[in-house]
Amino acid sequence: MNQEKDIDKIVLHYTDGSTKEVRKGFIAGITENELEETSEATFYMAHISGKDLATVVYAVMQLGIKLNLFGDLEESE
Secondary structure, three states: OOOOOOOOOEEEEOOOOOEEEEOOEEEEEEEEEOOOOEEEEEEEEEOOOOHHHHHHHHHHHHHHHHOOOOOOOOOOO
């Protein structure tokens, strides 16, 4: 039986050799297929559910707006 494993923590390794453990968080991995010119995102979450997941989605949307990835939202209204 193939049971999915829970992620306990995410460890960040910095270029200066230091590390930081994230016990509750979210990370996205991106795999690119250059032949098909596509990419696929895989999402990893540690101790995230319900309200936390909504917060992650909202924060990523706010980042997209801040980076102007959605164009000028005021023009479409």
